[in-house]
Amino acid sequence: MLELINVGQRYGRKTVLDGISHSFAPGVTVITGPSGAGKTTLLRLCASAERPKSGTLSWNGKPLGRSPRAFRTGLGYAPQRIDFPEDISGLDFMLHMAALKMIGTGAARIQATALLDRLGLGRDASGLIRTYSGGMRRRLGLAQAFLGDPDILVLDEPTAELDPVTAEHVHDLIFEQRAVVLMTTHLAESLANRKYQTLKISMLDSVK
Amino acid sequence: MASILDRFVVHARIQFLRHLRSPVIWVLALAAPIAARYLLPKAGADYSVMAVNGAYLELDPAVIGFQLGVVMAVILSPLAYIFLRAGPTRTQPWQADDMTPARRSVQMLAHWVADTGALWILMLVLGLAGVLLSAFRLPLSDVRPFQTLLALSLIAAPALAVIAGLRTVFSARRGLRGAGGDVVFFLVWLAMLIMAASYFATGVGGSPMLDILGIAAPLSGATDQVISELILIGSASYEETVRIDALAGVLSSDFLLSRLLWIGMTAVAVMAAGAIYAPHRFKPLRRAASGAGGPASFSGSPISPAHPIGSFIPLLLSDIRLLARPHWLAIIVILVALAGIMLPFRGMVGAALSLLLIFPLTQHGARWRGQQMAALSAVTPRGPEDVIIRVVAAVLVTALLCLPSAMRLVLTGEGGPWIDIVAIVVGLPLTAILLGHLTRSAVAGRLLLLILWYIYLNIGSPPI
Numbered sequence: 211m212l213e214l215i216n217v218g219q220r221y222g223r224k225t226v227l228d229g230i231s232h233s234f235a236p237g238v239t240v241i242t243g244p245s246g247a248g249k250t251t252l253l254r255l256c257a258s259a260e261r262p263k264s265g266t267l268s269w270n271g272k273p274l275g276r277s278p279r280a281f282r283t284g285l286g287y288a289p290q291r292i293d294f295p296e297d298i299s300g301l302d303f304m305l306h307m308a309a310l311k312m313i314g315t316g317a318a319r320i321q322a323t324a325l326l327d328r329l330g331l332g333r334d335a336s337g338l339i340r341t342y343s344g345g346m347r348r349r350l351g352l353a354q355a356f357l358g359d360p361d362i363l364v365l366d367e368p369t370a371e372l373d374p375v376t377a378e379h380v381h382d383l384i385f386e387q388r389a390v391v392l393m394t395t396h397l398a399e400s401l402a403n404r405k406y407q408t409l410k411i412s413m414l415d416s417v418k
Numbered sequence: 419m420a421s422i423l424d425r426f427v428v429h430a431r432i433q434f435l436r437h438l439r440s441p442v443i444w445v446l447a448l449a450a451p452i453a454a455r456y457l458l459p460k461a462g463a464d465y466s467v468m469a470v471n472g473a474y475l476e477l478d479p480a481v482i483g484f485q486l487g488v489v490m491a492v493i494l495s496p497l498a499y500i501f502l503r504a505g506p507t508r509t510q511p512w513q514a515d516d517m518t519p520a521r522r523s524v525q526m527l528a529h530w531v532a533d534t535g536a537l538w539i540l541m542l543v544l545g546l547a548g549v550l551l552s553a554f555r556l557p558l559s560d561v562r563p564f565q566t567l568l569a570l571s572l573i574a575a576p577a578l579a580v581i582a583g584l585r586t587v588f589s590a591r592r593g594l595r596g597a598g599g600d601v602v603f604f605l606v607w608l609a610m611l612i613m614a615a616s617y618f619a620t621g622v623g624g625s626p627m628l629d630i631l632g633i634a635a636p637l638s639g640a641t642d643q644v645i646s647e648l649i650l651i652g653s654a655s656y657e658e659t660v661r662i663d664a665l666a667g668v669l670s671s672d673f674l675l676s677r678l679l680w681i682g683m684t685a686v687a688v689m690a691a692g693a694i695y696a697p698h699r700f701k702p703l704r705r706a707a708s709g710a711g712g713p714a715s716f717s718g719s720p721i722s723p724a725h726p727i728g729s730f731i732p733l734l735l736s737d738i739r740l741l742a743r744p745h746w747l748a749i750i751v752i753l754v755a756l757a758g759i760m761l762p763f764r765g766m767v768g769a770a771l772s773l774l775l776i777f778p779l780t781q782h783g784a785r786w787r788g789q790q791m792a793a794l795s796a797v798t799p800r801g802p803e804d805v806i807i808r809v810v811a812a813v814l815v816t817a818l819l820c821l822p823s824a825m826r827l828v829l830t831g832e833g834g835p836w837i838d839i840v841a842i843v844v845g846l847p848l849t850a851i852l853l854g855h856l857t858r859s860a861v862a863g864r865l866l867l868l869i870l871w872y873i874y875l876n877i878g879s880p881p882i
Contacts, residue, residue, distance in 0.1 A: 259797050282799045283726050293788030297781070298743055306786075308724070309736035310798035317724035318732065324721045330714030346714075359723050379716045 211235055212256060212362060212390055217265035219251050226251045230265070230411070234362075238384065238391040238406040240398060247411045249394045250290060250366055256392055257287040257364040269362070283312065286360030286389070290367050292351045296340035300331055300350050303339060307354040318357070325353040328383055330376060344371050352380060356387075365393040374400070422524055429520075429528030430535075433507060437536035440506030447543045454547035457489050458482060458555055466656060469649040470637070473658040477555055479562035480569040480664035484636070486548045487573030490541060491631045492611065492650055495581050496865050498537050499603055502585040504859030507533070510589070516697040523692030526586050530688045533582040538575055545570040565665060572668040576677040577631045583684035590691035592699065597777060600861055604868045618645045626676035635676065640667030726799065730807055733800050737811035741782050750774060751819060758823030763835040767823055769875050772842050775819070776871065779812055779847055780863035783854020792858070805855045812847030838874075 212234040219227040226248040234256075241249050254260045255267065258278050267274045269281045294303060301322060308318030326335045329349040334342070342350065348371045355363060368384065369377035377400060384391060385404050395401070398408075437443050457467050458477075468475055468485045475481050502508075507529075515525075548570065549563040584606060588599035610630045617624050617634035626635035638645060640662040667673070742748040751774045758767040786795055786804070795801040820839050827835060846867065853863035 257797050259793055279799050282797055282801075283728075285797060287794065287797050289790060289794060291790050292794055293790045295785040295788070295791065298740060298785070302740060302743070306733075306736045306740060307798070309732040310795055310800045310804060312726040312728055312730075312799055313724045313732060314727045314729075315732050315735055317722075320722050321724035324717075324719060327717040327719065328721060330716040332717065333715065356721065357724065358726055376714070376716075382718075 243411040284361035286355035288355035301335040433532035451547035473660040479565040483566035483569030484664035490574040491577035504861035522695040526692040537578040587691040636667035755819040779850035780860040783851040787858040
């Protein structure tokens with residue numbers, strides 16, 4: 211379980227989040243709120259990509275320290291944008307991300323191939339990333355997050371730039387995870403038949 | 419419709435603000451006074467920055483500017499190129515830009531003016547540091563800020579404008595936007611040095627137009643001596659000093675005219691590059707190569723488990739695998755390495771191998787350093803130490819490639835080339851990977867290593 215206690219974030223003089231407390235249990239939690247409310251900042255904090263200016267985050271009761279390797283071993287994170295290395299193939303990228311997650315080479319290849327197949331990139335796995343379309347890059351960025359059977363998945367707009375059919379496949383994959391899943395989406399209506407929690411953040415830094 | 423002048427101002431302003439809003443230019447501006455301290459050594463220092471015919475230049479306010487200007491035009495000009503190619507303006511929004519009806523010539527001229535402006539700011543900071551230092555190197559009554567800045571500017575400013583022009587021209591053609599442009603810049607820079615040297619050879623009466631960097635002509639004009647030797651940054655220390663009239667050199671009408679002409683010709687070249695601008699090409703996926711066409715197919719099969727094993731070995735293996743990209747280059751490198759069994763290392767296999775390795779090593783050093791990519795790697799368990807593992811992988815690969823030559827050395831009992839092997843196995847990967855990591859680009863490592871490689875080729879022993 212991921213727990214946020216009075217978490218706040220500030221960039222210079224601008225306060226983006228203030229006093230957020232929430233517990234994320236296994237299952238999908240969709241974070242909603244208007245543009246600029248701090249959804250991406252909240253996800254970055256939960257992915258340990260930033261440290262909060264105030265408050266604490268803890269994973270299974272242990273606070274995330276300066277270098278939370280144990281937490282990161284079970285983390286899958288897909289940010290909104292990734293500037294991919296353009297001169298390698300999608301499979302190469304997946305294998306390198308698996309290596310960064312300390313997954314053994316053989317198991318990594320099997321899982322990476324399966325994930326690429328699952329997200330409709332199997333045929334193009336050996337193509338260079340520079341030849342990928344926007345939607346393919348989005349799916350590749352998403353696929354790497356699922357490597358290593360993560361205990362917590364942090365997905366920033368996982369279905370942006372995807373057509374409705376592809377988005378549905380992505381949602382299928384997300385909702386079959388047993389992990390703690392935090393995601394943002396502008397397409398909450400497409401999740402109508404699925405079971406999930408909602409965390410709403412507003413522009414005035416409060417949680418409803 | 420906005421006038422051409424309006425569009426020029428808009429493009430130039432945006433490009434210039436991108437420079438100013440980046441921390442890179444301010445870091446360099448902070449580094450400039452420190453550099454000036456070492457470029458103007460105290461009397462009795464055990465190294466020389468500029469020596470003419472075996473003697474130090476006798477310092478006066480103009481000579482201080484002159485010395486800084488020459489170093490900036492010759493030695494710091496590749497750094498200026500790296501700053502422009504790998505710095506805050508390395509990416510341009512071409513996806514949108516290429517679709518607009520904007521005149522490329524106006525846009526490129528504006529970019530050149532902005533880039534030149536950014537370089538001139540750095541030059542002025544170096545000059546001001548020189549003025550400050552002149553108060554410590556000269557009697558206080560001799561300090562003449564105007565003379566120092568004038569001598570510096572007349573030498574370095576046109577040279578920097580030419581460097582900025584090369585960057586802009588290279589951005590116009592597809593083959594020059596990547597590594598090809600860096601190699602061409604290296605060759606042009608070498609050619610400019612050779613042309614300056616040939617100016618000394620022709621003696622007084624040669625055209626200052628030959629001296630693109632603007633170092634030889636003012637030096638020749640500043641002294642009656644025939645310049646037989648000019649050393650920039652040397653380890654030797656000299657007993658004697660030589661007095662030159664730096665202001666006479668930089669203010670000679672021929673030299674001033676040649677500077678104006680070079681700036682003008684650079685502006686024309688930049689505008690001409692706009693006329694032959696080739697839009698970026700988006701390369702769509704060649705589906706025919708990877709299977710049948712049509713929409714993507716999604717499998718519904720379950721994902722097999724793959725748990726972290728807690729070791730750095732997978733990352734090491736992945737780095738080694740990625741160093742062998744592209745495969746065709748890897749095959750050539752292996753063939754050259756194997757030739758080491760029969761051919762001498764120094765001057766042959768070592769030179770070929772190090773030249774070929776510069777490109778994949780620098781590329782791999784920068785490959786994972788895009789801003790968002792780096793942020794993503796950082797939250798993986800091996801992210802914090804991935805650069806160390808990348809260096810280890812690069813050293814291992816380079817060592818393996820040098821193995822055939824090492825075997826030959828053991829068998830023949832040659833001793834000299836061992837230092838070359840050590841420099842290539844350790845120095846090359848370390849420089850390539852760390853510079854790529856720090857600058858987030860392959861340009862700095864590529865250019866610096868090409869220059870070091872050229873020195874190695876000429877002096878016959880490793881410069882690092």
